[in-house]
Amino acid sequence: MARTQRSDLTLRIALGTIGFLGIGYGVFRILGNQSVSQPLKLAPWLIGAIVLHDFVLTPIVLSIGLVLTRFVEPRARRYIQGGLVTGALVTAIAIPLIYRRGKNLPGKALLERNYAANLALIIAMIAAVTAAAYAVRVMRDRRDQRGIDTNVRPPTVQTSGTPYPNETT
Amino acid sequence: MPSLRLPETQPLFWPKFSSPLHSPAVIARVGRVLGIVLALCFVTGLLSHYQYHPWHWLPEPASPVWGYRLSQGLHVMTGIAAIPLLLVKLWAVYPKFFEWPPARSVLHGLERISIAILVSTALLELVTGFLNILNWYPWPWGFVFVHYALAYAVMGSIILHIAVKLPVIREGLATKISQNAPPPAAGEAEPESESETAQPAAEQELANATTGHGLSRRGLLIAGGAGVGVVAATTLGQVIPPLEPLALLAPRKVSDGPLGVPINRTAKQAGTTKSAADASWRLTVIGPNPYDLDLAALEALPAADRHFPIACVEGWSVGADWRGPLLVDVLRKAGVDVDGDIRVHVQSLEREGTYNNSIVEGHQLPQALLATHLNGKRLSMDHGFPLRLIAPDRAGVLNTKWIESVRVI
Ligand code: HEM
Numbered sequence: 209m210a211r212t213q214r215s216d217l218t219l220r221i222a223l224g225t226i227g228f229l230g231i232g233y234g235v236f237r238i239l240g241n242q243s244v245s246q247p248l249k250l251a252p253w254l255i256g257a258i259v260l261h262d263f264v265l266t267p268i269v270l271s272i273g274l275v276l277t278r279f280v281e282p283r284a285r286r287y288i289q290g291g292l293v294t295g296a297l298v299t300a301i302a303i304p305l306i307y308r309r310g311k312n313l314p315g316k317a318l319l320e321r322n323y324a325a326n327l328a329l330i331i332a333m334i335a336a337v338t339a340a341a342y343a344v345r346v347m348r349d350r351r352d353q354r355g356i357d358t359n360v361r362p363p364t365v366q367t368s369g370t371p372y373p374n375e376t377t
Numbered sequence: 378m379p380s381l382r383l384p385e386t387q388p389l390f391w392p393k394f395s396s397p398l399h400s401p402a403v404i405a406r407v408g409r410v411l412g413i414v415l416a417l418c419f420v421t422g423l424l425s426h427y428q429y430h431p432w433h434w435l436p437e438p439a440s441p442v443w444g445y446r447l448s449q450g451l452h453v454m455t456g457i458a459a460i461p462l463l464l465v466k467l468w469a470v471y472p473k474f475f476e477w478p479p480a481r482s483v484l485h486g487l488e489r490i491s492i493a494i495l496v497s498t499a500l501l502e503l504v505t506g507f508l509n510i511l512n513w514y515p516w517p518w519g520f521v522f523v524h525y526a527l528a529y530a531v532m533g534s535i536i537l538h539i540a541v542k543l544p545v546i547r548e549g550l551a552t553k554i555s556q557n558a559p560p561p562a563a564g565e566a567e568p569e570s571e572s573e574t575a576q577p578a579a580e581q582e583l584a585n586a587t588t589g590h591g592l593s594r595r596g597l598l599i600a601g602g603a604g605v606g607v608v609a610a611t612t613l614g615q616v617i618p619p620l621e622p623l624a625l626l627a628p629r630k631v632s633d634g635p636l637g638v639p640i641n642r643t644a645k646q647a648g649t650t651k652s653a654a655d656a657s658w659r660l661t662v663i664g665p666n667p668y669d670l671d672l673a674a675l676e677a678l679p680a681a682d683r684h685f686p687i688a689c690v691e692g693w694s695v696g697a698d699w700r701g702p703l704l705v706d707v708l709r710k711a712g713v714d715v716d717g718d719i720r721v722h723v724q725s726l727e728r729e730g731t732y733n734n735s736i737v738e739g740h741q742l743p744q745a746l747l748a749t750h751l752n753g754k755r756l757s758m759d760h761g762f763p764l765r766l767i768a769p770d771r772a773g774v775l776n777t778k779w780i781e782s783v784r785v786i
Contacts, residue, residue: 234533
């Protein structure tokens with residue numbers, strides 16, 4: 209135990225030093241060529257990235273989660289959350305494509321697809337897969353319920369659809 | 378001491394997070410994938426940088442011919458895939474943002490500053506990289522330079538982050554995704570499990586791993602993984618042409634390019650529409666015995682056929698058939714010893730622009746073509762008529778178009 213801790217410490221110090229030097233080199237390069245890197249204009253973008261992510265994007269995502277937790281029963285919620293996570297990640301990539309579509313010279317073959325329609329298609333497919341998975345879950349739970357009714361032991365390994373023993377924690 | 382101390386307890390209206398999805402078991406697993414993806418992105422980024430700035434004593438190799446196609450395809454694909462991964466990672470660690478007190482010690486304060494550098498540079502690097510492949514530059518700084526410099530800051534702060542979090546990473550990875558705590562070390566009795574013989578501890582932990590039956594940790598990883606997978610599957614078609622029908626979200630539709638190859642810089646953008654169409658165009662060859670020749674004379678030379686890809690720094694690529702005389706054949710006629718250690722400077726008719734010239738050297742030189750034809754047709758104006766360079770394992774823009782002269786340096 210002590211030995212792994214010792215070598216861990218060495219590893220961590222080594223990694224930390226490399227990491228620090230990496231950051232230092234990046235900053236050094238940026239400050240060393242200010243006419244190109246425009247640090248005074250770059251800085252607000254760096255801060256803005258955190259502000260937009262932590263104070264706009266994430267609160268929106270969390271509020272959606274909160275609403276779901278309030279109003280949707282747990283079994284359905286699980287699937288809705290899963291589908292929303294997948295769909296939102298794809299949407300994040302698709303939004304700039306939709307926004308910039310058709311703004312380029314034709315020979316570039318750039319951003320010519322109908323991204324809004326394509327995104328809709330992908331979301332429809334995610335929704336279909338999610339709904340199918342949910343339907344399977346409902347059917348299985350029903351079958352298991354019948355098993356309990358006729359006094360058959362439930363499966364020993366808890367599947368996510370069956371109630372948990374110590375729900376209060 | 379003046380009392381500038383923060384209260385011991387967090388403010389009344391401080392956000393609280395109850396979801397067990399924000400746990401090291403999830404964070405370390407997402408972090409591991411993100412770390413691998415970004416390491417690949419960084420290394421392939423350096424390879425691309427080398428294409429543009431090679432050391433003279435170690436010129437870019439010529440084989441495999443698809444080398445840059447693979448490395449830059451990987452660079453852009455890993456960069457795209459890292460965006461959804463980063464979003465999941467940041468969501469999972471969000472409660473840490475509201476840690477109280479904000480800094481427990483000077484060291485902890487410094488760590489949080491490094492975390493701020495990590496998050497801001499990673500977000501900006503990935504977002505601007507993505508907008509760049511859409512040819513959209515809504516910022517005032519030079520993209521290539523800042524992208525390169527920031528990459529070190531991102532990679533450096535990831536490595537520092539791993540150093541700081543190593544114990545938590547180990548703990549998180551050792552925790553089964555369906556558990557709350559790592560399994561007890563061998564020999565250590567799990568106190569609770571003694572009283573509950575019928576209910577093994579692991580099963581209890583499993584129960585704790587879902588919030589009131591909401592999305593489980595495994596569920597989050599599956600849904601997040603599906604998001605990354607869909608993004609990758611629907612963009613890969615701009616690198617791997619057979620997958621183009623799936624490429625619903627790929628920026629380029631490679632097959633729509635004229636003669637089957639997209640254009641990055643048009644003749645109009647380059648300002649070569651007139652000069653390249655001029656009937657008096659001649660290629661000047663500068664060596665010991667300089668000479669020049671017109672298009673008919675060039676086409677009278679023995680032509681070679683090569684299948685080389687155009688692989689753009691923006692990540693798309695496509696293989697193509699090129700035809701034209703070998704660069705070395707043209708140079709030999711100017712009395713150049715092409716077997717010597719020479720570098721050849723290729724100059725475009727384009728007057729301005731960073732990529733209006735390029736250097737061919739090393740193993741690429743004997744394979745380089747002065748192409749007059751692309752995929753069986755004469756070069757179009759946008760593809761570099763009357764003459765363009767094409768060489769193997771070479772970044773797209775380094776295959777100079779609208780050639781005016783070649784010169785040994
Ligand atoms: C671009 C890359 C990454 C970003 C932006 C990022 C961001 C963050 C942030 C903001 C935190 C919260 C820090 C705090 O205030 O304590 C965090 C924690 C953490 N990260 Fe990362 N991270 C990245 C890569 C990684 C990698 C490669 C790993 C490796 C597995 C990793 C594993 C962890 C772990 C284990 C924690 C601690 C979670 C806890 O204490 O509960 N991260 N990360």
